[in-house]
Amino acid sequence: MMNENCKNINSEKEALLKEIQECTFYIIELGLYLDINPDDKEALCLHNKHANHLRKITDKYESMFGPLTINCPCNKWRWLEEPWPWEKGGND
Amino acid sequence: MWLYQKKLEYPVNIKNPNPRLAKFIISQYGGPNGEIGAAMRYISQRISMPDQKSKAILNDIGTEELAHLEMVSTMVHQLTDGVSPEDLEKAGLGDYYTDHGWGTYPQSASGMAFSAQTLQVTSDPIADLQEDLAAEQKARMTYEKLIDLCADDPDVVDPLRFLREREVVHFQRFGEALNNIQDKLSKTKFYMNQIVDR
Numbered sequence: 001m002m003n004e005n006c007k008n009i010n011s012e013k014e015a016l017l018k019e020i021q022e023c024t025f026y027i028i029e030l031g032l033y034l035d036i037n038p039d040d041k042e043a044l045c046l047h048n049k050h051a052n053h054l055r056k057i058t059d060k061y062e063s064m065f066g067p068l069t070i071n072c073p074c075n076k077w078r079w080l081e082e083p084w085p086w087e088k089g090g091n092d
Numbered sequence: 093m094w095l096y097q098k099k100l101e102y103p104v105n106i107k108n109p110n111p112r113l114a115k116f117i118i119s120q121y122g123g124p125n126g127e128i129g130a131a132m133r134y135i136s137q138r139i140s141m142p143d144q145k146s147k148a149i150l151n152d153i154g155t156e157e158l159a160h161l162e163m164v165s166t167m168v169h170q171l172t173d174g175v176s177p178e179d180l181e182k183a184g185l186g187d188y189y190t191d192h193g194w195g196t197y198p199q200s201a202s203g204m205a206f207s208a209q210t211l212q213v214t215s216d217p218i219a220d221l222q223e224d225l226a227a228e229q230k231a232r233m234t235y236e237k238l239i240d241l242c243a244d245d246p247d248v249v250d251p252l253r254f255l256r257e258r259e260v261v262h263f264q265r266f267g268e269a270l271n272n273i274q275d276k277l278s279k280t281k282f283y284m285n286q287i288v289d290r
Contacts, residue, residue, distance in 0.1 A: 024093075069095075070152065079148055080144040080145060080147075080148050081144070082144060082147075084138075084147055084151070085093075086139055
């Protein structure tokens, strides 16, 4: 039962992180495009959609699994928690 | 990953261009004790650090150094912006102007391009952190020389004093990280990823 719970939490964490990575990449890609084509309304609209979504899912992730940046307010300094992104398990 | 924030860590507002000072200050951009070297050193060394605190402190100081890099390039830009080629040459920047114009190129005050040979990454936490302590002192020393050379302009001295003070804080934190690792090594039993019995 315990193991099952842990597995569920881990898979939720992974799924949410993947969603954040995808959403961040949308914003990076749209940002590059908009730097050169700032008047493209369709791209701007897509950027807004993803930027708003990113804010929401980042808040959710950080409240459940700990900080993604040092700007995240917290009661306990969870920034130290491993793994870091370059370590085994830190990136899946 | 990194995300850019469109602001400086500490304000830089230099009202009077002064290419003579830019020629000195550029050393903290790409010189042997400069901010590019500092950022690359810490961001590279963090990967092989053995414990939580040293990974975090190298990550976060390395990140702050990128913000300092931006402050130094802002100072160089404001000190040379709108200065004529003749005045650049009079200030000793004729050679610099030839290759880089009004751009900000990572080099030392004497014109040597940035080199990763100014830093080391050994995967030995004691060696790496000792280097980092020395690096912070060398940067502190360089900022003090720059503060002496730039004493006439408070707009220049103010951000230099901020940057100098950050070196002192970084030195303190690296010292604590090193003590922490040495304490662990002095125990009869210790468990860390990288350090094995030797």
